[in-house]
Amino acid sequence: MVLIWENLRLPKLPKTRTQDSNVLILDERNYSPELLLQTLDQDCRKMTDEQKKVYDEILSAVDDGIGGMFFLDGFGGTGKIFLWKLLSETIRSRGDIVLNVASSGIASLLLQGGRTAHSRFGIPLNPDEFSSCTISHGSDQANLVKESSLIIWDEAPMMSKFCFEALDRSLFSL
Numbered sequence: 559m560v561l562i563w564e565n566l567r568l569p570k571l572p573k574t575r576t577q578d579s580n581v582l583i584l585d586e587r588n589y590s591p592e593l594l595l596q597t598l599d600q601d602c603r604k605m606t607d608e609q610k611k612v613y614d615e616i617l618s619a620v621d622d623g624i625g626g627m628f629f630l631d632g633f634g635g636t637g638k639i640f641l642w643k644l645l646s647e648t649i650r651s652r653g654d655i656v657l658n659v660a661s662s663g664i665a666s667l668l669l670q671g672g673r674t675a676h677s678r679f680g681i682p683l684n685p686d687e688f689s690s691c692t693i694s695h696g697s698d699q700a701n702l703v704k705e706s707s708l709i710i711w712d713e714a715p716m717m718s719k720f721c722f723e724a725l726d727r728s729l730f731s732l
């Protein structure tokens with residue numbers, strides 16, 4: 559007997575992706591697009607002209623895939639976290655990944671899905687000019703970073719420059 563597979567109405571299995579078993583990636587993609595779009599719709603209208611300019615510039619760098627680094631400075635209460643929230647919601651509503659990190663545990667609590675930069679990237683506690691992060695090539699943590707479209711680092715100037723250099727060095731080797 560010959561079975562013609564096309565004629566058997568078997569359910570189609572979803573395409574498997576290499577990252578489907580990475581719980582860190584699954585966790586970062588576990589946001590409801592419908593809920594995100596609902597709050598986005600309201601909050602996007604509230605943006606000031608200055609916030610909109612920053613939002614557009616960062617988002618177009620993400621969309622164009624050109625990469626880049628942006629430093630946003632402003633007095634307390636001028637809406638930096640408000641902007642991080644909008645950027646995160648926009649990118650997450652598309653099913654893409656944003657890594658929200660902060661220099662301190664307290665600051666990370668204000669970010670959606672926030673973690674300390676030390677914990678997210680495995681930055682050593684006392685870095686020097688030769689330090690690298692503990693994140694290793696091929697690990698779930700490394701694949702999460704590679705899959706991410708944007709990293710938001712709140713209160714970045716609170717950290718030693720060696721932390722950024724360690725991360726930069728490590729990202730090159732992933």
Ligand SMILES: Nc1ncnc2c1ncn2[C@@H]1O[C@H](COP(=O)(O)OP(=O)(O)OP(=O)(O)O)[C@@H](O)[C@H]1O
Nearest residue numbers: 604605606609632633634635636637638639640641
């Ligand atoms: N365009 C806006 N429309 C309405 N509310 C806003 C807007 N921008 C900021 N806010 C609100 O103002 C308050 C302060 O904003 P936010 O916490 O984002 O400031 P911040 O610059 O991150 O402050 P800090 O540096 O102290 O952490 C928040 O309640 C935020 O929701």
